[in-house]
Amino acid sequence: MPDRRIGVFLCHCGSNIAGVVDIEQISIAVQDLPDVKHVSDYKYVCSKPGQQTIKDSIKKHNLNGIVIASCSPRMHEPTFRQVLRETGLNPYLLEIANIREHVSWIHADDPAAATEKAIDLVKMAIARARLLEPLVEPEVSIKKSSLVIGAGIAGISAALDLANAGFKVYLVEREPSVGGKMSRWDKTFPTLDCSSCILTPRMAEVSNHENITLLTMAEVEQVDGFVGNFQVKIKQKPRYVDIEKCTSCGDCSDICPVDIPAEFEAYLSYRKAIYIPFAQAVPSSYLLDMENCLGVDAVRCGKCKVVCEAEAINYDDHENIIEIEVGTIIVSTGFELFDATEKQEYGYGRYPNVVNLGEVERMLNSAGPTQGHIVRPSDLKKPNKIVYIQCVGSRDELTNKYCSRICCMTAIKQARMIVDKTDMKVYIFYIDLRTFGKGYEEFYESTAQAGVTFIRGRVGEITQDDETNVLTVRGEDTLLGKPIELDDVGLVVLSTGVVAPESTKKVAHALNLSLSPDGFLLEAHPKLRPVDSFNDGIFVAGMAQGPKDIPDTVAQAKAAASGAMALMGKGKISVEPYYSVVDEDKCAGCQVCISVCPYNAVTLNERNHAEVNPALCKGCGTCTSTCASGAISSQHYTDGQISAMIEEYLSVHEESQ
Structure with a gap:
């Protein structure tokens, strides 16, 4: 590498940096440092004119190392690398000193100290730039x-x-x-x-x-x-049914003597041990639930195979590794829907007529377990009143703090469908209604006009009459500022969040x-x-x-x-060359680097030495720091480069002390 000729470019970032940091003081502080051949500043270095300034300076001063004092490299490092490429410089002969996020934005109350810190960071960047080496980006082929x-x-x-x-x-x-x-x-x-x-x-x-x-x-x-x-x-x-042969005739299911609560129907109805999840299932084929099957031999059962004219059932099917x-x-x-049994105060799992959104969805479906009718699970009778409780398992310090986003609109949708089809009274207790999407607010307003009652407040207690399974809901109406009690409630629906x-x-x-x-x-x-x-x-x-x-x-x-x-x-694709490299002459094959790599990038080769896959390595340096023999180094972040930055900082501040 020829003698290093470093150019330093200071960005004002409008007033983001220059409004706090004294750019001129930085320029004066670094312009006479060894290897620095050019220093300039510009209002927006990332702009097209700013980029052109860098290109012109590289050519005019024959620069082979670039330091840019600006915002975080996460913002514009790719931009500045491309500038170097276009001028014929290796893009990795670039160092960025972050004097916005690390200086001006966090030290706006002390411009003098901010300027001093910015000078330190730029000097450290120059120290590292002296030792940067041109790197080649390896290419990786991609399977289509x-x-x-x-x-x-x-x-x-x-x-x-x-x-x-x-x-x-x-x-x-x-x-x-x-x-x-x-x-x-x-x-x-x-x-x-x-x-x-x-x-x-x-x-x-x-x-x-x-x-x-x-x-x-x-x-x-x-x-x-x-x-x-x-x-x-x-x-x-294993499915135990050949999907290519199965005709979905249902003969096997008709003869099966086993009844099991159906997962697809939210456990509101039953299925057989051999079943199809729902009519439109894809693949359109039955499967055998071997855990609940009575037995595949003729003594215990085996009836499904006997009646299958397509000969699609294979009891010897087995697990496959593909x-x-x-x-x-x-x-x-x-x-998945939040498990409402975690909110014991609402009685889910104890009171049969307390259900969740998923169960009501299956009730509303004409192909569901109740053929589209809303019923009380306790006796399958029509409820007179339905109460929805929002944010069960969402926006809750005790369960999940986040908003599940679909619960409000799902409850409003279900309530609208119920009042449109029946004379049931529907109440929705809510904290805040999140109707954020296109047409959602209008849908909420029309649902309120259709007869659904919205009550802003939390439900504090649900009790049940053990003889009739009728529920009483007690809560608070925060808009009216008073408690509210709803009796003779046939169904409580918990608007469970998602997890x-x-x-x-x-x-x-x-x-x-x-x-x-x-x-x-x-x-x-x-x-x-x-x-x-x-x-x-x-x-x-x-x-x-x-x-x-x-x-x-x-x-x-x-x-x-x-x-x-x-x-x-x-x-x-090209892979950034930040990966670690191994000096096999120093590697002892201890495999510590393999155990600590979070990206599974290090393996042991046939020579019993560590080997790094450049496509997997992210250059985090974990392996480098744990290698006892010093056999691993990180490209672009070498010990020498980091030491030079530390020494530059210490040399300045030791002199001041």
């Missing part, structure tokens, strides 16, 4: 296939977008049928469109699409590899993804990268990332699919 985990409306939407663009898709669903929670919902808000009418054509499309391989009753067990080259191991449970290779992964594992399912946590572990404090998958940036994970090539969509309604879920699924397409469409 994608794995979508979870086949609710998010997974279905993402899979279809990818498949229609010509990419191979593996769609994995842990349930016997695709469709997710939306397949159980009767209507969508605010238009009251038939949920099944919207969803089932898309369910059939994923089943028949030539570019989609559908794997139901399957879960991702293990994921290895890196962006563009993921090796995935999938475990598929291994695939994909370039990208989309996680859309959905949600991340256990399957999300399992997938997060397999993919090494981060979870937010509330248990949902954590996105890389809530504003700028809302569907990206911290792992390149892995995207999140739908309720797996956090509570949202159907339109937002579909929009996010399409965004995730677009992100995956953008990667796979390139064929190759």
